[in-house]
């Protein structure tokens with residue numbers, strides 16, 4: 001008997017390879033030249049444009065769109081990269097509906113913003129696919145900077161430092177660079193191994209050495225790095241995951257959503273990936289949506305996102321929520337898990353309804369059970385391995401100004417640092433700004 | 445329902461819309477389909493003497509685009525008809541026979557010698573055509589042979605040729621004017637003096653639309669070289685409207701019939717030409733770009749608007765705006781307005797701010813939260829913000845009533861009309877009476 005979406009248990013190969021290939025292609029096809037021209041013509045070239053303010057990296061959006069309009073997409077790409085060297089990835093993964101496109105005046109005017117994200121992809125894809133790197137290094141300064149973490153924050157920081165003539169060594173505990181661009185972002189947002197080709201393209205600036213498989217707290221220590229380098233930047237992201245705190249959490253087939261997604265991103269054969277018939281994802285962020293949608297695309301029959309607060313509190317945008325429902329994912333609000341049942345492996349999961357009483361979220365006492373042969377936890381990542389002696393702010397590294405930590409000569413940015421949203425584009429902005437601050441203090 | 449029919453210089457047509465002399469009127473197949481679509485008349489593509497001219501065998505058109513590749517204007521390097529005279533004449537005759545209610549005007553361009561006109565006029569008359577239009581307008585190709593705009597730029601020639609035509613045919617004679625002159629009233633007066641029944645204007649404007657920056661050739665490029673062409677389409681409407689109005693309000697030419705041409709694209713454009721004195725209108729580029737089907741919108745739109753306004757005939761519309769065309773010096777300097785922004789309609793793009801700030805006046809303030817407000821102390825009422833605002837009616841110009849203070853000048857608005865001729869700053873001001 002062949003495996004289908006309705007086969008029970010956690011099974012691989014629920015869908016034929018062609019269906020899988022189709023499901024995991026680019027979520028938004030790239031704009032072709034004609035579409036880009038039409039889309040670019042809609043920009044009003046606003047004064048002090050609100051879209052720029054809404055972009056964490058403050059790309060000069062009206063300028064780059066005008067460059068597309070006037071027939072110079074490569075010039076547009078350069079405008080983008082000047083502010084955001086990962087403009088290619090950001091064009092694919094930014095929740096534009098809550099950033100630039102939400103602020104676009106044409107959203108206010110007619111509910112249809114200028115397609116900034118797709119135009120950004122049009123421009124950046126063009127320049128990147130021609131292999132051209134538009135920046136050159138300044139004269140060597142003789143200064144050496146260690147960047148820990150090759151995620152968006154670390155890469156942006158390293159590139160900006162290299163551009164200013166510093167020598168940079170990037171250390172990353174993992175085998176491949178890119179951070180969550182490589183291991184976390186949903187497959188259909190970053191197809192064709194884009195994360196790796198982007199890193200290769202970025203490294204063309206020169207002056208950056210990548211040392212993979214060298215982790216802080218393992219092969220390396222901050223006390224070892226500080227004397228060897230003129231400055232250190234930490235962009236180590238959030239590598240821990242929060243616990244569910246529900247009975248039976250340790251049953252088989254209850255796992256972390258990020259791990260599941262990582263498996264998806266790294267596999268060479270989607271039909272070898274097992275997924276449940278009835279999948280329940282617990283959480284309300286982008287990770288929850290990505291795990292749920294990709295479970296569905298792998299062939300799960302029933303997928304439910306269970307979130308403990310109301311829709312308005314969900315950190316995944318309305319657009320992401322609609323994406324999930326359009327793929328057949330069911331969204332449940334105001335439900336929290338209390339127990340996971342099953343004989344060895346999970347079989348069902350019990351939820352309690354919640355309500356928001358003025359004093360916070362409380363259970364109502366009313367419960368129900370959902371069939372589940374696979375449960376994914378997507379309730380947030382935590383900082384793991386913050387170096388000794390570093391002041392924290394909540395669970396993250398405390399910073400002042402452009403990423404200065406409590407330790408002299410050590411900067412931090414991206415998800416591991418306090419403040420800012422946990423987004424690729426925010427990590428890029430923080431990495432870039434820390435680089436400028438490091439540059440200023442080294443050249444002082 | 446409004447009656448759209450016209451009797452223009454004795455030529456009747458069921459509506460005022462004629463196809464201008466150009467490729468759409470160059471052959472029987474086209475003109476029949478145009479009439480089937482509903483066009484009121486045509487001016488047949490300009491005929492010349494045999495041997496007929498030849499056109500280039502490469503691109504004929506250059507283009508200016510607006511947003512979304514919308515054609516705003518084109519230029520062309522086409523000549524008059526490149527088909528034998530007899531072919532055209534027999535087709536004209538056949539079409540006119542089958543569509544007796546439509547206007548059939550024949551455009552002509554022959555050398556500036558009386559024998560040539562004497563030769564062609566009887567042949568045209570024989571087709572049963574309703575009238576002729578003398579093409580003194582074509583700015584390229586033909587002018588280099590001493591015809592077209594080369595004649596149209598010399599009032600004496602216009603008068604002379606018009607006189608020959610009037611002497612050699614009973615058909616009404618329209619003179620088509622070139623805009624490639626400094627003051628259109630001179631050629632128009634010459635046509636008037638020569639006995640023309642009316643004028644048609646404008647023909648195309650000498651132009652280079654663009655340069656190919658790779659080959660360094662003007663477009664359209666013929667084997668790496670380009671030549672100036674004739675510009676037409678929506679972009680030329682303002683120039684054409686002004687020329688029509690100049691003739692309509694000229695004291696020497698009171699009531700001289702005008703067929704308005706130049707950039708007419710919608711019924712609204714047509715209504716504007718009529719209001720400035722045209723008795724019929726001609727369309728070329730819009731029909732070329734969108735096809736004959738636009739006549740439905742032109743007819744329906746004009747009729748609808750006339751009904752709304754209570755106009756029952758085209759004559760009632762013709763010239764209605766002419767009394768309101770005046771010279772700058774007579775404009776009322778006591779008419780004071782200020783820009784007003786409707787905050788609910790505003791989408792906060794800041795274009796009004798950029799325009800006002802960088803144009804000169806600094807009369808729009810940008811307040812926290814991207815709130816844009818007019819500074820009455822600085823607003824000169826130029827209207828530029830209204831023009832650049834992407835939201836219609838979001839910015840309007842409000843008239844200050846007499847007795848109100850104009851915060852910019854610190855003066856109370858006066859009720860009386862006062863113009864430059866009596867203004868104290870005018871060195872040659874006449875004392876107010």
Ligand SMILES: Cc1cc2nc3c(=O)[nH]c(=O)nc-3n(C[C@H](O)[C@H](O)[C@H](O)COP(=O)(O)OP(=O)(O)OC[C@H]3O[C@@H](n4cnc5c(N)ncnc54)[C@H](O)[C@@H]3O)c2cc1C
Pocket residue numbers: 093094095148149150151152153154171172173174177178179180181184185186189214215216217235236237238239258261286287290385413414415416421422423424425427
């Ligand atoms: C499933 C998922 C989906 C997401 N989808 C989106 C999305 O669609 N759009 C969006 O904008 N954001 C998305 N995000 C958030 C986004 O990926 C992060 O905000 C962003 O990657 C943060 O960048 P970073 O450089 O701070 O950290 P990371 O990308 O996490 O990179 C950290 C790097 O540091 C390395 N590292 C960690 N610890 C050590 C150590 N001790 N020593 C050496 N190296 C170390 C890691 O190997 C990694 O390469 C998503 C996140 C997840 C988990």
Ligand SMILES: Cc1cc2nc3c(=O)[nH]c(=O)nc-3n(C[C@H](O)[C@H](O)[C@H](O)COP(=O)(O)O)c2cc1C
Pocket residue numbers: 464465466467489490520522523524525551579581582620646647648675676677678680705706707708726727728729730
């Ligand atoms: C391709 C082309 C050929 C034309 N040929 C003639 C012509 O043979 N005789 C003529 O009188 N006008 C000719 N014209 C001018 C048009 O009749 C008309 O006066 C002009 O295009 C302005 O009107 P529009 O803006 O509606 O096009 C031509 C215009 C074009 C575009």
Ligand code: SF4
Pocket residue numbers: 042043044045046049050051052061062065103104105106114116793
């Ligand atoms: S807000 Fe929209 S219209 Fe204005 S500049 Fe930005 S993208 Fe263009």
Ligand code: SF4
Pocket residue numbers: none
């Ligand atoms: S419009 Fe027609 S005639 Fe002209 S180039 Fe195109 S296909 Fe040829």
Ligand code: SF4
Pocket residue numbers: 785789790791792793794795796797816829832833834835838839
């Ligand atoms: S141009 Fe119009 S919409 Fe834009 S800010 Fe000004 S008033 Fe508002």
